[in-house]
Every structure is written in C-alpha cells, then in structure tokens.
Amino acid sequence: MIKSFVCRDTEELFNDKRVRRFQSFERQARKRLMVLNASPSLNALMLNPGNMFHALKGKDTGQYAISINKQWRVCFEWHDGNAFNVAIVDYH
Template sequence: MGDHHGQEGGVGCPVTEPAKYRDKRTERFATGERVREFQAFEEQIKKRLVILESAVTRQGLMLLPSNRFESLGGDRKGQFSIRINQQWRVCFEWPDGATKPFNIEIADYH
C-alpha cells in the first residue's frame, strides 16, 4: 500500500489532482499548525473548513445562509467564497462536475 511508484492497473505517470490548498499558510493551518495571522479567529476558520470539506456539492454550500456564499469576479473569477468574518473569507475553486473544492485559501478579502 505504501508504494507510490505507480498506480494499480495504470500505465505511465499517475494522474495528478489539483492542489487542495492554494497557499502554504492555509495548508499549514488546515493540517493543525498554528498560524499567527489566524489566531484571533481560528475557531471560525475551523468551522468554515469543516463545512467546506463536508460539502458534497457546491450548491449545498449555498443552502446555509451563514456561509454568505459568493461567486467572485475580477482577478478571482472562477473562484467562490464563504465568509469567516467581515474581513476574511475561505476562497476556493469548485468547477461544475467536480466532486470537491480545490485551491482552498484563507484570504484577507476587504
């Protein structure tokens, strides 16, 4: 099971999935490290990440009003967000047909 040299039944290079986290800071926090910039609101971040990770569809995130789900524009076109607080959001990509979000980022968005 621990062999990462190939895929079962596959030939050639393994299929690469999109990066789950967009930046190292978000990845560090999501894997249990404390991130100084997030300390004042880390419980809210944890709650939002659990909601995001538990979602089966992008549409499911829209059903919970407290998420304040938004489709973003400008340089973040193609991304969506759910709010942590007035200033911070969890931004991510979740294209039609995808089974989970990727490029997840905790962003200062004001």
C-alpha cells in the first residue's frame, strides 16, 4: 500500500485528479500506481515482467522503480510491506 508521496502531482494523479504534465501517459501512470498500491510485496512486483520492476543504484540505492514508458518511472522506497516517498520521475 502506498503510504506517502514525495511529489504532489503524483499524489493528485493517484487520487484521480488530472495533472497536466502527466496527461500524455496518464492512463499508464495511474495503472502503475494502482499496481504498486495493491502489491503485498516486492516479490509480487518482480513476478510480473510487465511492471519492468528494478532496484535503483548509485545515489538512489535503497529505492525501487516501476517503468511507465521509456522516459518515465514510478520511484519509491519499500518498508514493512508498504511503499513510501512515491514519485513519478523523468529519468532522461
């Protein structure tokens, strides 16, 4: 379950509000947020290759990501079965 957000726009999208900067991939982003919210474990996210789940490295060690498309991903931290500090990030 998602417990906290870093980005207000990400939280608004999660709460079914329209966010201009995400409008071109809104449906896919919302779907990824719903998958993350429903996931009981990191293993559940890993089992579905469609999630494109991966651990981040370098300065982002300790965070994980689910790719939305080639440009955007949902980044988060995972503690005690919950997602924290969730944000949709442009990584290019």
